[in-house]
Amino acid sequence: MLVQIVAQGLSVGAVLALSALGLTIVYGVMGVVNLAHGEFVMLGAYAMVLLEPLVGAWPAIALAPLVVAAIGLLVDRTLIRFLYHDPVKSMLGTFGLAIVIRQLVLIVEGPQLRYVGLPLTGAVSLGFGQEFPLWRVVLIVAAVIAGVGIAIWLARSATGLKVRTTTVDAAVAQSLGMNVPRVNATAFAVGAGLAGLAGALVAPLDSVYPDMGLSYLVGAFLVVILAGLGSIRNALLWSAGVGLLTAAVAVPADDVLAQVVVWSIALAIVALRRQPLVASRV
């Protein structure tokens, strides 16, 4: 069972990591707590549902993040840019946005559950007679690639440098001639794209419906509360930790208990932490 817990935990953690990364980058760069982030996951899943019959599963997975990133770009230019560096305002505004996206999808696509077939069936043997679905392995690999990719992009690329500069001080970045609005829009689109990727990857494992985003938002926030907003490395580590803990309860018992236990432990960790958690930056 231990092997199964670890495997399941890592795959849960992978999804958490993909959704938490986007949240944490967006907060770090533009001080926006995006409560519509779960809806971007949902949009990614719907992109998968709608594109898969047209172009096939793998191209759909590649396209879904791009579609959601494009939506993110549009949303940033029309709404999010009025909410920069005002966390409270941003939470209320983006929750309004979340309702709007959810209802639009509900009106266009209807409330029924949608399903996508697994692009990869089959399982890998974990030894001890345990098997683990191949798709979950893909999930873990994808999260690691995305996490490392984002870290390299931030550390090495010219755009990454601009993103980091804006994170430290937007005013200075602006005065050095960087196109800060463009950096912000890029960061938001990348965050939305990551959420879209998460959505496309979980779509074959889960049913897809307009309200699905909330649970991903809550999961991502759990990670962010523990890791501190704005820290990528911590977000990845805590994603794995939360995933493992969830699986450790969910595999022998059930999901509801797992959620309660994980949140209780998270609150206890937060309450007992000696140092108050100050949001460290990217």
Next chain:
Amino acid sequence: MKLRTAIALLAAAALAPLVLSDFTIGLLGLWLPFVILAISLDLLWGENRIISFGHGAFFAGGGYMAGLLLRGPQADATGVNYALLSNGGGSTTFDDVLHTLSGIQVAGVPLLAFVLPVAICGLVGLLVGGAVFRIGSVEIYAPLVTLGVGVIAATVFLKLAVIGGSNGLSGIPPYTRRIAGGSQVSIYVFNAAWLAVVYAAYAVFRRSRLGRRWRAAGDDPIRLAALGEDVRRLRTLGFAASAGLAGLAGALYVGASGFMSADTAGVVFSVQALIWLAVGGPGALLAPLVGVLAIQLGQHELSEQLQDTWQLLLGVLLIVVVLGAPRGLTGLAGSAAAAVQRLVRREATHPGAAS
């Protein structure tokens, strides 16, 4: 609030049953507890810049507790008590406890139906607040943690069989069933009286020294701490008080609705409560009343015809209010009144100049 406004509002509330239909009075009786919920949120948001996405959990929790106590140990519709039938030791002890607790009555109203929700929601609020306010930037982490609390509460309530699970808790009698036969008007009067008490207490609190310290903790926590205030303790106690108030609101609500479901604990309802306040204008004394009445009336009138589009409109409204009118309807009314006053004054000093 000026005394004149208060008297006018009380008079309007007292005259309402004479003017309005029984149906409308029934709706008002249902909505007045929402105003108390909105006040509990305003205490945090309007006065201290703390946003809670989890107050629905306290509202629902209070509602469930009061509902169980109001109903008492329940024989079902066929007159057979399932708990006794199934011979499950656990549930009969539960019924015994319920019987004892609901036995403490004043004029046929189980007293603990108010006391327990306030006490237990307040206690949970103390725990949650104690955890939240240890973390750095409160304005970011309080909403995130309360969001989690709401989701957990909704999931747990949905699984708890003693409160009806996914069917919800139904068949709850009103508080006034022994005094006034539980008519719509009696429910309305009962809830209006509670609201008047809560509103008066809130108005007094805002003017008190404690109220000023509380507001100062929101305006500049660091400076207040430098002046020797234990800001974290103050905020934790304030959060607990707000949670207890939300529990009271839930307790009053089930007396009017006769029903409580796990959805109410969820984030969607908690956000609806925030929308009331956002539309009313957080920080203004009248905002909870104005916001609840405006949104609930709109929902009542429009949600049937518009269906899914109504929620869409609510989302758009939230965005518009946040971007365009952060002080809500009361703020807009205030600036409109000020503009009219300026116009009148200019007219008085320089006749014709205003045009």
